[in-house]
Amino acid sequence: MTLHMKILAGVVRHIILLTTGSLVLAPFIWMVSLSLKPPAELFSSSFTLLPEHWFAVENYTKAxxxxxxxxxxxxxxxxxxxxxxxxxxxxxxxxxxxxxxxxxxxxxxxxxxxxxxxxxxxxxxxxxxxxxxxxxxxxxxxxxxxxxxxxxxxxxxxxxxxxxxxxxxxxxxxxxxxxxxxxxxxxxxxxxxxxxxxxxxxxxxxxxxxxxxxxxxxxxxxxxxxxxxxxxxxxxxxxxxxxxxxxxxxxxxxxxxxxxxxxxxxxxxxxxxxxxx
Amino acid sequence: MTSEQSATVDRQLRIDTGSAETLAGYALIGPALVLILVLFILPTGAVLAIAATDWHLGAKTLSFIGAANFTSLLADPAFRAALFNTAAYSLMVVPSTLVLGLSLALLIESGKTLRAFYRAIHFLPFMTSLAAMAIVWEMLLHPTIGLVNQVFAAVGLPTANWLRGESTVLPILAVIGTWQSLGLALVLFLAGLKAIPQDLYDAADIDGADGVLDRLRLVTLPSLAPVSLFVLIVVTLRAFAAFDIIQVLTRGGPGDASVMLLYALYRESFEYFRTGYGAAIAVVFLVIVIALATLQARVVNSRASHP
Amino acid sequence: MASVSVRGVSKSFGSTPIIDGISLDICDGEFLTLLGPSGCGKSTLLRIIAGLERQDCGTIEVAGSKVDHLRPKRRDVAMVFQSYALYPHLTVSENMALPLRMRRLSALQRLPVIGALLPNTHSVSAEIKTEVARAAKALGIDHLLARKPGQLSGGQRQRVAVGRAMVRHPAVFLMDEPLSNLDAKLRVQMRGEIKELHRRIGVTFVYVTHDQTEAMTMSDRIAVMLDGQLAQVASPQQIYTSPADRRVAELIGAPKINLLEATPRGEGLLAVAGSTLALDSKLDGGNNITLGIRPESLQFAERAGLNTLTGRLRYVEHVGADLFAHVDVPGSSEPLVARLPVELASSLQSDQSVHLRVRREQALLFSADGRRLSEGDDQFTQLRSCAG
The missing domain is CATH 1.10.3720.10 (MetI-like)
Known part of the structure; x- marks a missing residue:
């Protein structure tokens, strides 16, 4: 295998594993993400990882x-x-x-x-x-x-x-x-x-x-x-x-x-x- | 050492004579033995006995009805649905877990960087509370604000009320089941890959089988065959015991579209209080588990004798 | 058939050097053994020759052409592994046929069902089968062809591994401690069989072992490796009688060679263990040196005299035809071991004083840094290249 192919194979490996890894972690990430957001942002149609208005204290206090x-x-x-x-x-x-x-x-x-x-x-x-x-x-x-x-x-x-x-x-x-x-x-x-x-x-x-x-x-x-x-x-x-x-x-x-x-x-x-x- | 001394030592070593050793043995195992009898052996007998009665939980009377519970199970559409759903769910979860677990294990092992990291993140769902994560999945699958539908809509795929559709509920539960068991299969396959001797790959190199596919076919896959059988059985056992996701997400619905064995057992025994009937389901479940476990023991033994 | 040349090869794992600038010419048809203690780099050198490991610098030549860029399968070498490395799911005949199938059949032809439908597959397969059968017969394993490796004894597996290497008719046979997993009796038998195989097919063998008996009995030449370097390359006899340095002398021979501190007194005289020996060597006085005497180079003497050492007998070990006398001599913490005829047993008692005469023509002298000091210095260097 040439050096180029080795590097390419390594990159492909990381791309696939990072993709499957994030799919597997998606529920965890989403759980944490929602736990930081105020109710209004939950229903917004565009998904963001981090909230616009931090609501973590309120959510965790209520929990x-x-x-x-x-x-x-x-x-x-x-x-x-x-x-x-x-x-x-x-x-x-x-x-x-x-x-x-x-x-x-x-x-x-x-x-x-x-x-x-x-x-x-x-x-x-x-x-x-x-x-x-x-x-x-x-x-x-x-x-x-x-x-x-x-x-x-x-x-x-x-x-x-x-x-x-x-x-x-x-x-x-x-x-x-x-x-x-x-x-x-x-x-x-x-x-x-x-x-x-x-x-x-x-x-x-x-x-x-x-x-x-x-x-x-x-x-x-x-x-x-x-x-x-x-x-x-x-x-x-x-x-x-x-x-x-x-x-x-x-x-x-x-x-x-x-x-x-x-x-x-x-x-x-x-x-x-x-x-x- | 004189013979007298060595005799004393001998006695001390063997904690005196046989009867003292027997006594020590019973004293040490006593508590565990009593508890195993009370918590495992007698209850098993009780389940078998109750399964032959028409007892309702709390009722003062019961009568022996032989195999009638089992014959009515066979005729019961709800139970047949449960059996069918369990089989269908397992047929989806098991192959996908095996194929994904093996592919990911091969992929992780094919490089040297970040191995522990990738193993850890794929393993995470296996050890977290499925009940808690089921609630998160419910949110993910929420028809309006769920991430799944948002993403599907964004890329032009059809959206659905996944957990409420008769045709979508089992596949979506199978996705969650695969998501949870994947890490276990992955880790077992990784251990299997580690156990393949490097000499075999070297021999393959010298013999001319040095392409990726040749090595896979000649060395990797045959060497993994026993592990694969083992993973197959372990994952099947887990699939047959699915309960948490049904209890939290669907309660067997819509209709009976997602009732599975353990949920049927739970519902008959503890919600409908048809205890004898529930016990009969427990017996069916037990038979399936024992069959699979016997197969598993054979695999483990044959692995031990043919390294 | 081919010669193998190793030129200036070095290899490190991380910062640990394993092989340190080795050059070695292995002649066409020669049986060369790489001998050394575990960890000396001998297996790594073999794996570099095979192409399983890549050297950091230097080149490998097979039959006069460089093979460094070639993958193992293109180097025309076959290898027998210590663990045999048989494919456990394939039968003996499938194991043996594999290297031929990989070479003679295309990827498409090797496919289970489709392959059988392609032209030629059948005739090539039949040809392979005949060759496997022939090799199996030569090794006496033709009755095992249908079995799997798991159903074979250690010796049978070993033969199958040799068979898998043999069917290809490689130019070079590489063997990595092939006998070390066998019991003592079988090892002796297989030693003879491998030597016989070499004589019969006459190709180049490179054989790695840490067992000096294997090296001494089988080899045309032995290359002694110590700490990643070649200490000496010579025939078994020369390695034994004329070791290049002290470490080689200590490695070969059982019981080990006796080593004594000695001080030259000039005029060929040597003060050692309270006695004076007269040796023919032209030694300058002063610098301390080491005298090496093999156990069989010591003779029993009735009384002290010229070239005798005197000591106290610690104990006697009987080994059948001979006995080993362990004798404490002044100035040495280790007892001197002498191989004496068994008839002397009755006249030897523990704690008695004994005199041992040194056969001076067999005595070996080493300088303080371990190098050999004596007349035949030139023969070690000359034997590094093929004698022809």
Whole structure:
């Protein structure tokens, strides 16, 4: 290939990728753009990226006050943090037992984990809803958290990692007097940090973004996580008040997008691993 | 080390005898095991059981009706529409995601500059809240002030009320679905491309297959075949589980033109409270997912045994 | 068939120089081995000859004409890769036929369905098939033609890779560590087969390895590469008995050559390890030098005397017919290794004092900067070009 053709190919590559990239980003750009504009400009037939009259403060103020958006975000943080914490507390010892301890019934239990991995959550929504009703936890944080406290995917992923840790390290830890549980916390988990991070990303992203389950178990805005909150916001009074609505959507999407750009490699690796489930 | 010492060490290593190890195993896995039983295994059994009844959510009585729910599903035009729509939607989303994902991956990998940047921006939709972005899509597709119609009108293309037209609603949902899954396919293909040994390209150069198309046909595409099958299944599973965009954008409308499996499940179970009927849909959905997942496991295994 | 000339070739990756101004003439029909530790640039030089890598400066000539502007497929070279690089989705016969198909069939003729309809495709394909079958038979893999690479053992894959290179009848065979993925036993066998192949087809072979045994057993000449430069180009025997410098001497030979600090005393005398050796060389007194003695150049002696070194036996290793005595001598932290007949085993005990006589005609002297100091200096330079 001559030098000219190489340069030409490079230019064509960038042109195509920039075009597809901007098409993919168009909804995000438009969302932010509208969130900065006053109502009058939304209906103007000529589209501009930036507003003539900046209306950002008004839109974002309204998004934060008219609907309990800060509340949704806080709910999201509480629910995601609680789910992740409980998942790790429950899954790590289980993964360790499946990876490194021999006991009767281990294969059967691992089989159950695989079955759990296979079943889409929506299939179980109905019995789980009834269970939450029996427990009297409908319309509370507990209903949002409880069905997810054990993650077959988490057990599976951590087990894969734990299996690759040499037995000798565990033997050495036992000789040093560590209990089985402290081997999990002080040896296995720190040594499996990449898996823990990948799993954390999958867990937080999926529960921050989940709509299906919150839709079933939460009726009042006090407990709504961000995705359900913004949808409720869109259906309610703000339905035609597009500026604040877009400001709200921006705020719901922003935390994960910021984390994504800060730790791109981790997000991509984690979520691709998560897609296998 | 004396034999006495080594025996002590042995005991410590094996946490004493077998029964102690068994005990430790159960103690560690206990909480997870109980929760898996309560949250996964028993509910699955419950769904299968409820699917064989005529139960309405909240009703005090129910009776066993066998496979009647399934036979009426087959006769139900709304369910048939849901199955048809899900299949049609998947048939649009899956090929376009695969073709676009592969083309973009090849394009990104063909140069050395800005690789991470292009990967990141194409991946972004995959990790953002689809519910929130669906609201943005609604604005984009707004019949009067939406960007899509504004642009189409400006360049002389026909405009439409995309989400309210029976013939446009599924394709437009498929566009959104592709937009969301594209990044996943792209990243999986990029990983597959990275795994192709450079030696194969060198061998192709020496053997005389050094044109772009020859290299693609001789090395790149055959090497990507297992990854492609994997991406195909993952994206199909996601397409079959489409829910958020329907709930936010169309609620299955107009008519039943955009009802899909999960939305039908949701509507029957939790809006119409025809719980037994909804459970039957859940069973159908489960069967489809298990079939696809079994295929996926086979692909993963065959990939592991033939590197 | 063709000679290969490398003239002043240099290559850097970023700011790291990999190859530093190498010139080398490889004769028509010669088996030349590029030997060196990993990272010395030998594989890069091979890839530059193949055209897979572009040199920063210098030229490559094949059969007397420059090939720098030619792509790999036009250079009339074939290559066997360390990983074999077989196309995993093609059968053995398709793998072997590929270089011929790419050359003899047009792009249109290679298309799946359309190609079959075009005139000539059929006859050319049949011809290719015959040639592949012939090559496969010669390599003893004719029963594997329908299999895929994934169903073959390492040795079979290796043969297929050689077969794919062979069918084209290239002017030059390039081999990049082709045996390093095989187990020890198979490696010995394949060594013989490749040498036999070279003898039979008689084309130029350029063979890259880090294994001195492969280099010593197979090559007509060895080019020793160290840190991107050629340290010596000579026949295996010359490389062993007459290394150009200390690094080459250390690279070749197992166990490694013994190196001792020595001080010339004038009149051919050398003070080393507490003894004095009488060597015939005309050395000036003063400057410290290094004495190199191969393990087999040391003989057991009953008592101290002329040209003997005295030390304390650390331990003895038995290797069948011979034994290696590890002897601590004054002034050296490493023990001296002597290859002695196994019959001596009973008379050797650890910690006893032993005397070793140096065969002085086999002793090698190196200056402080590592260069060889002795009579036969001229023969290294002369062997850089083809002996004919």
């Amino acid at each position: 934060l006050t008219a609907a309990p958006l800060p509340r949704f975000m806080l709910n999201g943080v509480i629910v995601c943090a609680a789910i992740l914490l409980l998942q790790i507390i429950i899954c790590a010892p289980a993964a360790y037992a499946l990876a490194k301890i021999r006991f009767a019934g281990r294969e059967v239990i691992f089989g159950m984990v695989l079955i759990g991995l296979l079943i889409p959550h929506q299939v179980l929504a109905l019995p789980l809803l009834i269970l939450c009703y029996w427990l009297g936890i409908l319309n509370t944080y507990a209903a949002l958290i409880f069905p997810f406290v054990v993650s077959p995917f988490g057990i599976f992923l951590l087990r894969q990692f734990f299996t690759s840790i040499p037995d000798d390290i565990i033997h050495a830890a036992r000789l040093d007097g560590l209990s089985e549980l402290s081997i999990v916390w002080r040896i296995m988990l720190p040594m499996s940090l990449p898996a823990v991070i990948a799993f954390s990303i999958v867990s937080v992203v999926s529960h921050w973004n989940d709509l299906f389950w919150p839709l079933l178990v939460v009726q009042t805005q006090d407990f709504m996580p961000p995705s359900l909150g913004i949808v409720t916001f869109a259906n309610a009074e703000a339905g035609n008040d597009y500026g604040p609505l877009m400001a709200g959507a921006t705020l719901v999407v922003a935390p994960l997008v910021i984390c994504f750009f800060a730790a791109q490699r981790w997000f991509i690796d984690g979520l691709t691993a998560g897609s296998v489930k």
